Amino acid sequence: MTIHYLDVVLMDSVHKLNGERSISAVYHLFKGKKSSQTIQDASLFQLSSYFGCFPGFTRDQLNRSVQKLQEKHFIRKTGDTFIVTDAGKYMLRQHFSKKPMPPYFHGAKYHDKAKMLWVRLSLLVQVLSHHAAQSHQYVPIQRDISVQSWTKSFLKHFRQKKELSEGLHHELDTLLDRLSDQEALLFVYSLTSHERIGRTYQQMAEWLKEDVWYVYLLFWNVLHYFIQSAQKGEAPIMQRMIDDLEFKRVLTTSTHKTLELVQKGFSIDQIAHIRSLKKATIEDHIVELSIHEPSFSIEPYVSSEEQQAIHEIAFQLQTNKLKLIKENLEHPFTYFQIRLALTRMVKANG
Secondary structure, eight states: OOOOHHHHHHHHHHHHHTTSSOHHHHHHHHHTOOOHHHHHHHHHTTOGGGTTSOTTOOHHHHHHHHHHHHHTTSEEEETTEEEEOHHHHHHHHHHHHHSOOOTTOOHHHHHHHHHHHHHHHHHHHHHHHHHHTTOOOOOOSOOOHHHHHHHHHHHTTOSOHHHHHHHHHHHHHHHHHTSOHHHHHHHHTTSOOSSOOOOOHHHHHHHHTOOHHHHHHHHHHHHHHHHHHHHTTSOHHHHHHHTTSOOOOOOOHHHHHHHHHHHTTOOHHHHHHHHTOOHHHHHHHHHHHHHHOTTOOOTTTSOHHHHHHHHHHHHHHTOOOHHHHHHHOSSOOOHHHHHHHHHHHHHHTO
16 A cells, blocks of 8 residues: 555654544644634644645545554554554654655645635636637636636736736746746646646646645645745735735634633633633633734733743643643643643744
């Protein structure tokens, strides 16, 4: 049985979770589930780059990958979780030395925005290509009416489509020149123009004799790089294409509502009452805020001295397991306080 890049990324996730979360945590991470628990796990276990990396991932694919890794003795079950064996750790090092995770890919920061950039960019390129060929009869590569409306609106800002075509071509040429030839090929041949239909991931993988899961990540790595370059002012047309997209950190809608009430001075119990939610749910929101809002203070809930005490025990035990940390603390801390302290410890360590 061939080990695919999906299996490698899954095993790396299991390794970082270190037996402290079930395999379902990996499933939700790959899918990009916007729950407080998944967002917290991504931050706490330094898995944010994998957040939403494979949105089409299925339970069946998860089960097959886990079974394969078990049969090869790369992972083994321990209770309700899995851990990576010594053989698995060796395999991870070997695979990542040959094919490292694409460097610009960061799911938690860019996966939603990259999808939007792609549908806009792919349609814009198609429209400009047909315009240059004086072809007016074609089926839009993107059927979404909102994307088509955005493209029409965007084109109105440019008097000459030829100038836009040349400017966009120059930007893409400059950006792709900074990436590998493989990535440039993947991106260019994914585009649909007047002359050809864009290739699928599977077609690209067969053409390049490459793992389709790796091809998928390389493709989105290009889009993530485009966004980062645009944000630095290195791609003005691309920047205009994403100007209306929000680049706030990942927060659930419900957490936003809790934040508004926290800012008004309400306590956790009061917010739970106002919103008709469980106290534990509001605590989840507070932990989420501590991860993604730099200015959010957790000291009203756990003092700096208490944070230090929790950090020391976690460091001594080399674990993020809440129960184990709680049992070894001298003073009675709540799980909520321990979670808050741990998330800040992860942020402090980058």
